[in-house]
Each structure stands twice: as C-alpha cells, then as structure tokens.
Amino acid sequence: MKILVAVKRVIDYNVQIRVKEDNSGVVTDNVKMSTNPPDDNAIEEAVKIKEAGKAKEVVAVSVGEEKAQETVRKALAVGADRGILVKVDGVIEPLAVSKILKKIVEKEKPDLVLMGKQAIDDDCNQTGQMLAALLNWPQATFASKIEVKEKSLEVTREVDEGLETIEVNVPAIVTCDLRLNEPRYASLPNIMKAKKKPIEQISAEDLGVDVKSRIEQIKVEEPPKRKAGIKVASVEELVQKLKNEAKVI
Amino acid sequence: MSREKMEYDVVIVGGGPSGLTTAIKLKQLNSDLNICILEKASEIGAHILSGNVFETRALDELFPNWKELNAPIKTKVTKEKFLFLSKTKSLSWPTWLLPTVQQNHKNYIISLANLCRWLAEQAESLGVEIFPGFPASEILYNENGSVKGVATQDMGVDKDGNKKDSFEPGIELLGKVTVFAEGCRGHLGKQLIKKFELDKEKDPQQYGIGFKEIWEIEDKNHQEGLVIHSAGWPLDNSTYGGSFIYHAENKQIFLGYVIGLDYKNPHLSPFDEFQRFKTHPAIKKMIEGGKRISYGARALIEGGLQSLPKMFMPGALLIGCDAGTLNMPKIKGSHTAMKSGIIAAEAINEHMKNDKDLSNFEEKFKQSWLYDELYKARNVKPSFSWGLILGIIFTGIDQILFRGKLPFTLRHKHADHQTLKSAKEMPKIDYPKPDNILTFDKTSSVYLTGTNHADNQPVHLKLKDPNLPISYTLEEYDEPAQRYCPAGVYEVQTENNINKFVINSQNCIHCKTCDIKEPSQNITWVTPEGGGGPRYGNM
Numbered sequence: 001m002k003i004l005v006a007v008k009r010v011i012d013y014n015v016q017i018r019v020k021e022d023n024s025g026v027v028t029d030n031v032k033m034s035t036n037p038p039d040d041n042a043i044e045e046a047v048k049i050k051e052a053g054k055a056k057e058v059v060a061v062s063v064g065e066e067k068a069q070e071t072v073r074k075a076l077a078v079g080a081d082r083g084i085l086v087k088v089d090g091v092i093e094p095l096a097v098s099k100i101l102k103k104i105v106e107k108e109k110p111d112l113v114l115m116g117k118q119a120i121d122d123d124c125n126q127t128g129q130m131l132a133a134l135l136n137w138p139q140a141t142f143a144s145k146i147e148v149k150e151k152s153l154e155v156t157r158e159v160d161e162g163l164e165t166i167e168v169n170v171p172a173i174v175t176c177d178l179r180l181n182e183p184r185y186a187s188l189p190n191i192m193k194a195k196k197k198p199i200e201q202i203s204a205e206d207l208g209v210d211v212k213s214r215i216e217q218i219k220v221e222e223p224p225k226r227k228a229g230i231k232v233a234s235v236e237e238l239v240q241k242l243k244n245e246a247k248v249i
Numbered sequence: 250m251s252r253e254k255m256e257y258d259v260v261i262v263g264g265g266p267s268g269l270t271t272a273i274k275l276k277q278l279n280s281d282l283n284i285c286i287l288e289k290a291s292e293i294g295a296h297i298l299s300g301n302v303f304e305t306r307a308l309d310e311l312f313p314n315w316k317e318l319n320a321p322i323k324t325k326v327t328k329e330k331f332l333f334l335s336k337t338k339s340l341s342w343p344t345w346l347l348p349t350v351q352q353n354h355k356n357y358i359i360s361l362a363n364l365c366r367w368l369a370e371q372a373e374s375l376g377v378e379i380f381p382g383f384p385a386s387e388i389l390y391n392e393n394g395s396v397k398g399v400a401t402q403d404m405g406v407d408k409d410g411n412k413k414d415s416f417e418p419g420i421e422l423l424g425k426v427t428v429f430a431e432g433c434r435g436h437l438g439k440q441l442i443k444k445f446e447l448d449k450e451k452d453p454q455q456y457g458i459g460f461k462e463i464w465e466i467e468d469k470n471h472q473e474g475l476v477i478h479s480a481g482w483p484l485d486n487s488t489y490g491g492s493f494i495y496h497a498e499n500k501q502i503f504l505g506y507v508i509g510l511d512y513k514n515p516h517l518s519p520f521d522e523f524q525r526f527k528t529h530p531a532i533k534k535m536i537e538g539g540k541r542i543s544y545g546a547r548a549l550i551e552g553g554l555q556s557l558p559k560m561f562m563p564g565a566l567l568i569g570c571d572a573g574t575l576n577m578p579k580i581k582g583s584h585t586a587m588k589s590g591i592i593a594a595e596a597i598n599e600h601m602k603n604d605k606d607l608s609n610f611e612e613k614f615k616q617s618w619l620y621d622e623l624y625k626a627r628n629v630k631p632s633f634s635w636g637l638i639l640g641i642i643f644t645g646i647d648q649i650l651f652r653g654k655l656p657f658t659l660r661h662k663h664a665d666h667q668t669l670k671s672a673k674e675m676p677k678i679d680y681p682k683p684d685n686i687l688t689f690d691k692t693s694s695v696y697l698t699g700t701n702h703a704d705n706q707p708v709h710l711k712l713k714d715p716n717l718p719i720s721y722t723l724e725e726y727d728e729p730a731q732r733y734c735p736a737g738v739y740e741v742q743t744e745n746n747i748n749k750f751v752i753n754s755q756n757c758i759h760c761k762t763c764d765i766k767e768p769s770q771n772i773t774w775v776t777p778e779g780g781g782g783p784r785y786g787n788m
Binding site for chain 1: 380
C-alpha cells in the first residue's frame with residue numbers, strides 16, 4: 001500500500017491570534033507556525049501503518065507558500081519517505097486544495113489518503129470530503145481508529161452520538177481526529193536525515209488548477225469580549241436571572 | 250542505555266545574539282567547520298525578550314553590509330527624553346546633561362527576537378545547523394575533566410519520570426569546543442561556574458527582572474523613533490529600577506520596566522510595580538486608547554566587570570549574558586553579547602588551527618572594545634546601592650567628568666538572594682487592582698505570551714527541600730515567590746487551615762527570577778521538555 005498524507009502549515013495552536021488593524025485578516029508576521037495538529041496524527045498513523053509492514057511508502061504533500069516546506073520537512077523527520085510541495089501564494093480555499101490534491105493523487109496513485117479532519121486556522125472541515133467527491137472515492141471522516149484489512153479499512157469515527165465503525169474499500173480518503181494516536185517527537189538524528197530526503201516542488205499552474213478565491217471575505221473581527229460574571233445567592237435568583245435577564249429559559 | 254551521539258567541531262548552546270554570532274563568525278573564518286546550535290524554544294526568537302535600543306557596533310563588524318542584507322533594523326532613534334517621576338509629576342532631564350553612554354542618537358529601535366530570526370537565516374545560509382526545540386539539559390565531560398559536549402533532554406517522560414509511548418531519548422552532541430550562550434542565568438552556565446570556580450575572587454553576580462509589553466497606540470500619541478527612559482515613582486529611593494518606552498514602527502511602542510533583584514522588601518511585587526507605573530499621568534496619556542498586544546518578562550544580568558566570571562575553561566566558553574557582558578549604564582547587552590561571540594569565534598578558530606588552549610579568549614577579550622566598555626561602566630550599578638539620588642550624582646561624576654576612569658572600583662557586596670529583609674520588618678504594599686484597560690493581572694498577561702508546556706511532564710522547577718516554602722519562607726518572607734514570579738507560577742493555597750505550596754510550572758515563561766531571588770536558593774530552574782515555554786513574536 002502507498003499512503004499520501006496532506007499536511008497544512010498553520011499558526012501554532014499556542015499563539016494568541018491577533019486580528020489585523022484593518023480587519024483584513026489575522027497577523028502572521030513573526031508568528032510561530034506549526035503543522036496543523038490533526039495532520040500530525042495523520043502522519044503518525046501513516047508511519048505506524050508502514051512500520052506494521054502494511055504500507056511501502058508514505059508521501060507527505062503540502063499546498064502553500066515556500067515556507068510550507070518546513071511542514072513537509074517535519075513530516076519527513078517523523079517518518080514520511082518523501083515530500084511534495086505545491087506552491088501557492090496567499091490564501092487558498094478547500095476546493096482549490098482538493099483539486100490540487102486530486103491531481104497529486106492521479107500522479108502518485110496512492111491507496112490511501114490521510115489528512116487532518118480540519119485545519120485549526122479556517123476550521124473548514126471540507127478538504128477531505130471534497131477530495132473524496134472529486135475522486136469518487138469512499139471517505140471515512142473523524143477517524144479515531146484505523147484498521148488496515150486486505151482490501152479495505154475498518155475505521156472508527158468520532159460522531160456526536162459516540163463511536164461509529166464503518167468499513168471502506170481502498171482506495172479511500174480518511175480524515176483524522178486528535179484521538180487517533182499520540183504523534184511522536186522528531187529526534188535530532190531523524191531531523192538530520194530528513195534534510196536529505198527529497199521534496200519535489202510543483203506550482204499550482206503546472207498542475208493546471210485554478211486557485212482563484214470563490215469566497216469574498218468581507219472582514220475579520222475578534223469575538224466580542226465576555227462580560228464579567230456575577231455570583232448569585234440562591235437557585236431562585238439564578239432561575240429568575242436566566243428567565244428575565246438572559247432570557248434563555 | 251547508551252544514547253546516540255553526533256559529533257561537531259563546535260556545539261553552541263543557545264540561539265540568541267551571542268550564540269548565533271559565534272556560529273556566523275566561525276563560518277566566516279573557516280567555512281569547513283561543522284557547527285550546530287541547540288535552542289530550547291520552539292523556534293529561534295521565541296524566547297528572546299529585550300527592550301531594545303540597538304547599537305550596531307558589533308553587527309557592523311560581523312556584517313558590514315547588514316543594510317543590503319535587509320536586517321530588521323529600520324527605526325533610527327530620532328529623539329530622546331529622560332524623565333524623573335514623582336507620583337503625579339514628571340520632570341524632563343535635558344539630554345545634553347546625560348552621560349554619553351546614555352545617548353542613543355546613533356542607535357536603532359528594534360525587536361531583538363526578529364534580529365535573531367534574521368541572524369539565524371544568515372547562519373543557516375552559511376551552513377550552520379540550528380535545532381530549535383532541543384534544550385541542552387546536561388553537560389558531558391571527558392575523563393580529564395574538560396567539557397566534551399552536551400546532551401539533549403529526553404522527550405516523552407511523564408510527571409513521575411516514567412517513559413511514555415512517545416519516549417524519545419536525548420542524544421549526545423560532542424564538540425571539540427562547546428560554547429554556552431544560554432542567556433542570563435543559564436542553567437548549565439550556572440553548573441560550569443561552580444564546577445570550574447569561574448567566579449573565584451569575583452563579586453557576587455547582580456541581576457534584574459525586566460518586563461516588556463508591546464502596545465499599539467493612537468496615532469496622535471505616537472512618535473516613531475522617540476526613546477524615553479524614566480526613574481523614580483513607583484519605586485522608592487532605595488530600590489534600583491526604571492522604565493523604558495520606545496516608539497517603534499507600525500504605531501507600536503515597547504513599554505518596559507526593569508527592577509534590580511537586590512530589592513529588600515519581600516512584599517514588593519515587580520509585576521505590580523510595572524503595572525502601577527503605567528497609571529502615571531505622563532505614561533497614561535500616551536497609552537490611553539491603545540491596546541496591549543504582547544507581554545513578557547526575563548531576568549537580566551547587571552553585575553558588570555566585577556562580577557564577570559572567567560569565560561573560558563577546558564573545552565568550553567561561556568559568553569554573552571550567560572557570563573554577564575551586559576553594559577548596565579548603557580542598559581544594553583545585545584551588542585556586547587554579539588561582540589563576545591565574535592571574540593569567541595576568533596579564539597576558537599585559533600585554538601583549532603594552532604592547538605592553542607582557550608585562554609587566548611581572555612587575551613582577546615582584554616584587548617577588545619568590549620572590555621574597555623565594561624571597564625568604564627563598572628562603577629555605575631554598585632553606586633546605586635546608596636540609593637537613587639546618590640547613585641545619580643555619583644554616576645554624573647563618574648560618567649560625565651571622569652568618563653568611567655576613576656581610579657577605584659566599587660564592589661557588589663551581596664548576592665540578590667541575600668538582600669530580602671524579614672517580612673515583619675518591612676511595610677506591606679497595597680497594589681491597586683487591575684483595571685483591564687491599562688493594568689492587568691498575571692493570568693491575562695501570561696495568556697499573551699503563548700506559553701505552553703507539554704502536559705504531564707516532570708515539574709521543571711525543582712525544590713531542594715520541598716517543605717521549606719511553608720516551614721520557613723512563608724513565615725520569614727511571606728513566600729515572595731508569589732510576587733517575584735512574573736507569571737504566577739508559585740502560589741500558597743490554604744485548605745482546611747493547612748498551607749500548601751503550589752507550582753504551576755506550565756505557566757513558566759523561563760525568566761529564571763526564582764532561581765536567582767529565592768532567599769535560600771531552594772528553587773532550581775531546569776529545562777522542561779523541548780519547545781516548551783513562551784512563544785514570543787517580535788519581543
């Protein structure tokens with residue numbers, strides 16, 4: 001089996017996000033960037049499948065600016081065999097990303113595409129699903145357990161009601177939940193080795209994909225500040241306030 | 250279990266100005282050298298915090314063409330003020346009456362973190378290997394006692410010391426020379442000073458705690474290039490400290506406060522003094538209507554030449570603020586740290602070529618402008634032990650009339666952990682509550698630092714005696730850790746009339762103040778798991 005893993009470079013989850021003064025977006029200059037956390041789970045799972053002898057090659061792909069190379073390199077440092085960077089400047093929407101990934105899938109012919117369930121920057125949760133639709137492949141989203149069978153996968157999904165286990169035929173798209181595994185650390189020797197692994201750079205134009213935005217962003221604003229809470233003396237007072245002030249019951 | 254080993258010509262601990270400069274200079278002198286830099290932060294710059302008004306002297310030597318290389322040094326100092334504050338008034342001191350060391354018209358307002366990021370790019374393009382997220386946690390020695398290198402921290406250990414599934418053992422980085430450039434109060438530097446008695450016959454080291462906030466202020470209050478320093482309120486005459494306000498680009502100001510850690514009153518809270526400072530009418534009118542966007546704090550080293558340890562030892566050098574090359578009257582340590590890096594690189598290069606021992610560092614240092622600068626600066630900080638007013642008068646005589654050439658050297662008498670008086674003897678200080686507009690609490694401040702440490706890891710703030718905080722320090726000093734820590738790591742909680750000392754180590758912003766100020770030296774700061782700590786942007 002060959003596995004393709006898609007990874008995205010996002011603002012580190014510990015960074016306090018700041019909105020630009022002109023409301024055109026969030027500040028990214030001199031901000032620490034990292035791999036999208038559930039994408040780390042996707043890479044980890046791919047490497048685990050390979051270590052279990054069920055996959056021959058793990059290819060990491062990212063779509064983004066030049067610096068997204070660091071994200072691909074990180075994937076190589078934890079066990080991916082080679083990388084692909086599709087270079088696109090500026091904001092890129094899920095549809096364009098899935099069209100690019102479709103081209104990569106057609107070229108690489110993997111049996112399984114893994115990626116995070118969503119990116120923590122735009123929280124879209126669309127790319128995996130759109131890619132499955134474009135390829136007409138089965139999809140299993142929000143995976144918290146993946147079992148590789150002969151020609152299928154048994155995937156446990158984190159759904160609102162609890163856990164759902166489904167079986168999908170390969171080739172398939174699986175999007176990963178944070179509960180799937182605990183990503184390993186990149187060790188120093190492996191970081192060194194990763195520097196020697198190949199990363200192929202392609203541009204979106206070379207793939208013939210139109211990456212034009214289809215969504216017009218009007219403005220980005222901070223959420224309203226939370227008002228200070230108060231202490232109530234009794235249950236009666238609480239009920240009365242919920243009824244008359246908050247008007248929620 | 251034997252750890253994996255990696256060999257280099259030079260291993261550098263710390264990716265700040267001195268470590269990066271050493272690496273760059275070494276590569277310029279001999280491009281064949283294999284050099285690596287270990288950095289505990291998740292990326293270069295993320296643990297860097299500084300004012301910063303930057304003197305380019307060392308950078309001019311390292312990269313004469315730094316302007317063409319697009320170094321992030323853009324805002325020239327255009328105007329300067331020095332203010333004496335009383336509770337409600339401010340008195341502006343004429344700039345021409347300031348000692349030349351405190352004049353900044355040739356300097357630039359910069360973000361040191363961004364400068365380090367830029368230096369890291371230059372270093373990498375010269376072939377230096379930089380490993381962020383890998384703290385050096387242990388010094389390795391040869392059988393003859395010389396330094397052999399360092400080991401990185403094990404990753405994936407739980408709080409009880411058990412290996413998790415993700416356990417990744419540390420590795421040994423061996424260097425022909427190891428350079429320690431951890432910054433002020435480096436935890437390995439501290440061990441080296443002790444083992445090799447580098448501070449023999451030197452005065453006790455002196456430290457300060459520095460705070461910095463970045464504010465975006467209203468256009469009408471902003472004057473790009475303006476540099477303001479102040480002394481006086483809210484500190485009393487006997488406490489050493491002052492503020493800085495630097496008007497940087499993009500309507501930002503870098504607002505900060507430094508307090509000497511030789512303060513005496515255990516009830517003093519450096520954090521709250523800084524917060525209170527912002528309510529002074531002269532400061533308030535500047536930041537009103539603005540927004541605080543960053544916060545951070547870091548200990549700084551102030552002892553100067555009297556306290557500067559020997560900087561070489563068998564197999565290793567100790568440089569920058571890890572040794573203590575900051576120039577106190579200039580309130581600048583970046584150019585001196587970088588110069589110590591240049592000297593280190595020259596000494597190492599000769600050492601490798603001619604098999605000279607590393608004592609050639611000392612010769613080069615003594616012949617350099619760095620030594621000259623520190624020599625002239627040496628009497629300023631100790632004179633402030635007589636109080637602000639006498640300190641200023643003496644500094645005027647020493648720096649303006651004699652230009653630092655008085656024929657005697659004042660001594661530092663006490664280490665900072667020895668200066669606290671009993672809590673009962675000293676007045677309590679009633680700090681105003683934060684208004685969440687100009688002044689804030691520690692929790693919301695730490696939030697801005699982006700600090701995180703992986704869950705369930707061993708506490709990296711070690712107590713020699715776990716009972717001491719409650720059995721002694723609480724009674725004698727009202728447990729000052731609750732106040733000197735700028736991140737709210739230490740708390741005394743009372744439950745059923747029983748006091749408990751709590752360490753919220755996940756909040757630690759790696760300032761090292763506890764390691765310095767704890768009156769019994771009961772707290773030792775060690776490196777947490779790699780990548781932990783603050784994620785400072787342009788600090």
